[in-house]
Amino acid sequence: MESGMQEDRNAGMLLLLLLISCIPAFLIPDSATAKPLIGDMSEYNVNIDSIFSGKHIILFGAQNDPGNVYIVVRGPQRNITIRKKKQVMGGMWINGKSLTFLNVPLYYSVAGSAPLEADQHLSPLYEALEIGENQLLLATPRPVEKSEREEFTRAFFDLQQQHGLYRQFNDPLKFMDDTLFKTLINFPDTLPKGDYAVDMYLMDDNRLRGVQTLPITVNKVGFDAYLFDMAHHHSVLYALLAIGIALSVGWSISQLFSRIV
Numbered sequence: 001m002e003s004g005m006q007e008d009r010n011a012g013m014l015l016l017l018l019l020i021s022c023i024p025a026f027l028i029p030d031s032a033t034a035k036p037l038i039g040d041m042s043e044y045n046v047n048i049d050s051i052f053s054g055k056h057i058i059l060f061g062a063q064n065d066p067g068n069v070y071i072v073v074r075g076p077q078r079n080i081t082i083r084k085k086k087q088v089m090g091g092m093w094i095n096g097k098s099l100t101f102l103n104v105p106l107y108y109s110v111a112g113s114a115p116l117e118a119d120q121h122l123s124p125l126y127e128a129l130e131i132g133e134n135q136l137l138l139a140t141p142r143p144v145e146k147s148e149r150e151e152f153t154r155a156f157f158d159l160q161q162q163h164g165l166y167r168q169f170n171d172p173l174k175f176m177d178d179t180l181f182k183t184l185i186n187f188p189d190t191l192p193k194g195d196y197a198v199d200m201y202l203m204d205d206n207r208l209r210g211v212q213t214l215p216i217t218v219n220k221v222g223f224d225a226y227l228f229d230m231a232h233h234h235s236v237l238y239a240l241l242a243i244g245i246a247l248s249v250g251w252s253i254s255q256l257f258s259r260i261v
Contacts, residue, residue, distance in 0.1 A: 035064065035210060035212075036063075036064055036065040036202050036209045036210030037061065037062070037063055037064070037065070037069065037200055037201075037202040037209070037210030037211065037212055038061065038062050038064075038212060039059055039060060039061035039062070039200050039212055039214065040059075040060055040061075040214070041057055041058065041059050041060075041185075041198065041214055041216075042057055042058040042059075043057050043216075044214070044215060044216055044217065045216070045217050045218075045219065046187060046191070046216065046217070046218045046219070047219055047220075047221045048191065048193065048218065048219065048220045048221065049220075049221050052189055052191075053189050054186070054187055054188050054189045054191075055186075055187040055191070056184050056185070056186055056187070057184070057185040057187070057216070058182060058184060058185075059071065059182060059183050059184070059185055059198065059214075060180070060181070060182045061173075061180070061181050061182070061200060062179050062180055062181075063113075063179055063181065063202060064179065064210075065202060065204070065209050065210060066204055066209075067202045067203050067204030067205075067209050067210075068112060068113050068114045068202070068203050068204070069112060069113045069173060069181065069200065069201070069202055069203075070110060070111070070112040070113075070131050070200070070201045070203060071109075071110070071111045071112065071173070071183060071185075071198065071199070071200055071201075072108075072109070072110050072129075072130070072131055072198075072199045072200075072201070073107065073108070073109045073185055073196060073197070073198050073199075073216075074105035074107060074108045074109075074130075074196065074197060074199075075105055075106070075107060075194055075195055075196035075197055075216075076105070076106055076107075076192060076193075076194025076195055076196065077103045077104060077105055077106070078103070078104065078106055078192075079100055079101070079102050079103065079104075080100065080101050080104055080106075080156065081098055081099070081100045081101075082098065082099055082100075082101070082152045082155050082156050082159070083096070083097075083098040084096045084097045084098065084151075084152075084155070097148075099140060099144065099148070099149075099152040100140060100141055101138045101139065101140060101152075101156060102139040102140065102141060103139065104136065104138060104156075105136075106160075106165060106192045106194070107165045107166075107187075107191065107192070107196065108133065108136070108160070108165070108166050108167075109166070109167040109168070109170070109171075109185070109186070110131065110132060110133070110167070110168045110169060111169060111170075111171050111172060111173055111183045112169065112172070112173060113172075113173045113175070113181065115169060116131070116132045116169075123206050125203075125206055125207075125208060126203075126206075129199075129201060129208075131201065131203075132168070133157060133166065133168055138153055138156070163188065163190045164186075164188030164190060165188065165190060165191075167186065170186070171183050171184050171185075171186060185198065185216075187218075191218055192218070193218045193219055193220050194218055195215065195216075195217055195218075196215070196216040196217070196218060197213055197214075197215060197216075198213065198214040198215070198216060199211070199212075199213050200212045200213070200214075
């Protein structure tokens, strides 16, 4: 209840700040005129613990020039290898062909005031800004035939969408008038830790009229953070701990069965 009231207060403060930012230009000096696009968020940090079940962050914005607004959230970047399974004699499944994509965002979402048109994939500006899944640069360490690239690209998108990590126009912008808008940034419980960027673009006739970037930091906290740090920075100690726990559990189960028998 208290967290909900705090979220409402944060949203109210954001809305007030944006209203102030949209004061008509004729009321203030020329040097302080409103920016074409401005926004803010309810939170800039997400903490993941053992009971983390996802997070919703409110983004408020103000559009002071004509055009379409697009909100792109992405991060962190990693190399991702997609493996294709194949069935062999006896019905067993083993790894077949694989393809690695270099420095792709583990999380990617797009929201906008208008859907991406079919012909926008021809715009070098949308491609350069990577607005839309089809505009993502999925680089590979080796040359790949078109059919193979399309197959693994589709598999990669399907995998990320199944985990709730890739979202496109699931949460549209909601305008409160001709200027103010808001949307929710939805993070699933599968969210990886790292640095994220919220890029806001104001596009008009394939021209970039305004841009703003806001950062989000995702951290692991508590015992989960301790295990994560141990696994990545003290792998030998982590392996010994895992073996010790497995031996302890096995011994406890054997003692239990000996008593039952």
